[in-house]
Amino acid sequence: MYDRTARRIIAIATVVCITVMVVYYLFFSKYAIFPLMGRPVHHYIRIEKEGLGDVLLRNVKSVKPYLFKAENGTEVSVVLRAKPYWEIKRVELRGADTRVIEPPINTTMYSFNFTLLANTTIHVVFARIPEFELEVIVDGEGSVDVSSTRVLRGRTIEVSIEPAEGWFIESVRLDGEDLGAVDRLSVGMWSNRVLEVKFHRWAYLNITVVGNATVEVEGAELVDGLYRAPEGSNVTVSIKCPSSLREDWFIRRVLLDGVILFESNRSRPIEKKLVLNVSGCMNLSIELDKVEYVVLKL
Numbered sequence: 001m002y003d004r005t006a007r008r009i010i011a012i013a014t015v016v017c018i019t020v021m022v023v024y025y026l027f028f029s030k031y032a033i034f035p036l037m038g039r040p041v042h043h044y045i046r047i048e049k050e051g052l053g054d055v056l057l058r059n060v061k062s063v064k065p066y067l068f069k070a071e072n073g074t075e076v077s078v079v080l081r082a083k084p085y086w087e088i089k090r091v092e093l094r095g096a097d098t099r100v101i102e103p104p105i106n107t108t109m110y111s112f113n114f115t116l117l118a119n120t121t122i123h124v125v126f127a128r129i130p131e132f133e134l135e136v137i138v139d140g141e142g143s144v145d146v147s148s149t150r151v152l153r154g155r156t157i158e159v160s161i162e163p164a165e166g167w168f169i170e171s172v173r174l175d176g177e178d179l180g181a182v183d184r185l186s187v188g189m190w191s192n193r194v195l196e197v198k199f200h201r202w203a204y205l206n207i208t209v210v211g212n213a214t215v216e217v218e219g220a221e222l223v224d225g226l227y228r229a230p231e232g233s234n235v236t237v238s239i240k241c242p243s244s245l246r247e248d249w250f251i252r253r254v255l256l257d258g259v260i261l262f263e264s265n266r267s268r269p270i271e272k273k274l275v276l277n278v279s280g281c282m283n284l285s286i287e288l289d290k291v292e293y294v295v296l297k298l
Helices: 002-028
Strands: 042-048 051-059 061-064 067-071 074-083 084-096 098-101 109-115 120-128 131-139 142-146 150-152 154-163 169-172 177-179 184-188 192-208 216-219 221-223 226-230 234-240 247-256 259-263 273-275 281-294
Touching: 042 051, 051 120, 074 084, 084 109, 098 109, 131 142, 142 192, 154 169, 154 192, 154 221, 169 184, 192 216, 247 273, 259 273, 273 281
Parallel strands: 042 120, 131 192, 192 281
Antiparallel strands: 042 067, 051 074, 061 067, 074 109, 084 098, 084 120, 131 150, 142 154, 154 184, 169 177, 169 192, 192 226, 216 234, 221 226, 234 273, 247 259, 247 281
């Protein structure tokens, strides 16, 4: 009697266990045929790359290199990092819909999020950052020092300009734009560029006056006792002799580098204006004489 009861209990327990297992696998397991609580839906993310760079995903599980998966509706974070000297050119998401991202030029790191609703392919194009060259054209004597002549796009080249002794900076032009007579500048390299530097020689005029006269000079500046002007330019020298009741001064002669430009024997005040085209170092000598008057008392 007891054996029969025990066998009945064992049979009932076996049937209950089998029933529970069948119900679990039919309705509650991960592979349920008739899920009552809803089976999680997973989607796959495939990474495609061109060029050198890394694509990092967050909130996903790695299946194998460049293949990931996550549940439907997951907010996926994407971080893109270009290798040195490379930039992120273009990103294309092909999933529930197609999305194209074109970051600004010279972007080396970029991140974005998207909601995973279907199998998705992320195609990333990394491109090498181009290099641009600064061409330097020098006219005249002087030095133009640059930190580099060829750099990556967006970098800056520092330029220092110094004329040789006896020369000066006449003009600096960048891509045809006149920047004036600057001696330092920073050049942003977003394309190939041309820097033109023109040096000009100084000419000097030494004026010697023998006698009494007023000399005015236009077109030159007085530096250390010499008049200085760009070589080839015109300098105007105006000479005016004083006059009084007792004496008059007059110009006897004017010499330029020993060559007589003007000579007069007239004993009366004379004003003279000379226009000189200066070059090198020139010497202008002005010689004057005076006429003295005697006042007689009657």
